[in-house]
Amino acid sequence: MEYDEYMAMNTTIQVAAEGDRSSIQPGFERVRHFIAECESRFSRFRQDSELTSLNRSSGKWFTASAGLFDLIQEVLDLHQITNGLFDPSILPSLMQAGYDRSMDEIRSSGTMPAMNFTPPFQSRLAESKLDPEKSAVYLPSGVQIDLGGIAKGWIAEKATHLLSEYTSACAVSAGGDIFFQGTPVWEHGWNVALEDPYNENDVLAILQIQNGAVATSSTAKRRWVHGDQVMHHIIDPHTGNPAETEWVSVCVGAPKATAAEAFATALLIGGSPAGTKLAAKTPGLWFIAVNPDGSLCGTEISKEVVYEPV
Amino acid sequence: MHKLTKTFLHLYISLISVVAFTFGWAFLAHSQKPTPLVPSQMEISTLNQSALEPIPSLNQYLGQRAVSESTFKNASIATPRLRTGGS
Numbered sequence: 442m443e444y445d446e447y448m449a450m451n452t453t454i455q456v457a458a459e460g461d462r463s464s465i466q467p468g469f470e471r472v473r474h475f476i477a478e479c480e481s482r483f484s485r486f487r488q489d490s491e492l493t494s495l496n497r498s499s500g501k502w503f504t505a506s507a508g509l510f511d512l513i514q515e516v517l518d519l520h521q522i523t524n525g526l527f528d529p530s531i532l533p534s535l536m537q538a539g540y541d542r543s544m545d546e547i548r549s550s551g552t553m554p555a556m557n558f559t560p561p562f563q564s565r566l567a568e569s570k571l572d573p574e575k576s577a578v579y580l581p582s583g584v585q586i587d588l589g590g591i592a593k594g595w596i597a598e599k600a601t602h603l604l605s606e607y608t609s610a611c612a613v614s615a616g617g618d619i620f621f622q623g624t625p626v627w628e629h630g631w632n633v634a635l636e637d638p639y640n641e642n643d644v645l646a647i648l649q650i651q652n653g654a655v656a657t658s659s660t661a662k663r664r665w666v667h668g669d670q671v672m673h674h675i676i677d678p679h680t681g682n683p684a685e686t687e688w689v690s691v692c693v694g695a696p697k698a699t700a701a702e703a704f705a706t707a708l709l710i711g712g713s714p715a716g717t718k719l720a721a722k723t724p725g726l727w728f729i730a731v732n733p734d735g736s737l738c739g740t741e742i743s744k745e746v747v748y749e750p751v
Numbered sequence: 752m753h754k755l756t757k758t759f760l761h762l763y764i765s766l767i768s769v770v771a772f773t774f775g776w777a778f779l780a781h782s783q784k785p786t787p788l789v790p791s792q793m794e795i796s797t798l799n800q801s802a803l804e805p806i807p808s809l810n811q812y813l814g815q816r817a818v819s820e821s822t823f824k825n826a827s828i829a830t831p832r833l834r835t836g837g838s
Contacts, residue, residue: 444832455832455833455834457832457833612833614833614834614835617834617835617836617837618835619833619835631833632831632833633831633833633834633835634830634831634833634834634835635834635835635836636834636835636836636837637836638836638837641834641836644809644830644831644834645808645809645810646806646807646808646809647809647831648835655835656835657835657836657837658837659836659837661837662836662837690836690837692835705837713803716803717802717803729806730803735808736805736808737805737806737807737808738803738804738805738806739803739804739806740802740803740804741802741804743806744804744806744807747806747807749807749812750809750812750813
């Protein structure tokens with residue numbers, strides 16, 4: 442198995458492919474180029490990105506590239522399927538909570554002053570419209586979106602498809618959002634370490650995945666101090682504030698990486714009542730949640746993906 | 752006579768072997784293949800998604816040891832290079 446690892450999109454990219462290096466290297470190069478191009482297009486921290494242009498055009502129709510149009514279409518579908526728990530239009534609340542720069546910049550700047558008010562959040566994402574013939578997107582006036590998490594899933598999946606032209610088995614991870622294609626020879630699946638949310642060097646379980654995607658959302662990552670409060674990036678769309686969650690992290694498996702990412706966020710916010718309902722009505726979905734004491738729970742099928750060392 | 756019997760036995764054994772192989776191959780080729788468990792492809796109706804259950808962690812498998820890189824080395828388990836934990 443050959444690997445290519447580097448930092449992009451403020452996170453770690455891991456690319457794995459089976460075969461000899463010389464035949465896979467052009468695929469690795471192509472994936473690097475694709476990810477760099479996507480980062481410049483979907484970042485909300487770049488003033489010249491396509492996403493920033495879309496956010497500036499809220500209230501008007503915006504002609505999007507095929508990639509952005511496809512991603513927004515998936516966002517709107519997943520917003521509806523998760524009953525609004527997945528909502529990237531929480532961007533104003535996220536910025537209000539202090540996540541207004543990249544995480545690297547926030548961490549290097551230390552504590553930020555507290556804001557005196559929290560604007561009420563009322564999502565209007567469902568009022569967005571798409572025109573497939575013109576590849577145009579309409580965001581209601583004032584609506585701004587953050588594609589951070591779901592873009593990573595989308596990019597991982599598309600990059601894996603690109604890489605599959607060079608190998609029979611490959612996987613691409615964008616910050617732990619991983620898409621798999623093909624199974625390595627002599628293996629039952631791809632082994633993936635489920636990290637302890639409190640200490641990323643420790644492993645809670647080894648998952649054995651055969652295809653599709655996994656993604657994990659956690660309130661323990663991307664934390665910062667805002668005034669006298671510890672904030673995190675999982676915003677509850679019902680309140681507009683960082684979510685108070687039953688679990689510390691949720692790992693989701695789904696046939697598509699965008700779905701895995703959206704459901705990981707939705708289940709983390711919704712907790713067990715909403716989680717079991719959403720899982721029950723969504724074919725192909727499994728999840729493993731990490732309780733505050735570090736123990737794991739999930740639906741019956743989730744046990745099947747946990748590797749049992751002999 | 753002895754040579755004829757020997758030749759006949761050789762032919763008989765060869766023929767039986769070929770026939771047995773052919774029958775075995777045909778039987779296996781047409782029997783139902785074992786399907787690897789692919790959770791993402793399983794029918795939702797066959798799954799119990801109604802309740803949450805405890806999932807055994809690696810700690811439990813390895814006897815309550817903290818599961819760090821050194822534990823992997825001690826337990827002779829390959830540390831998966833791909834990791835997920837939230838970004």
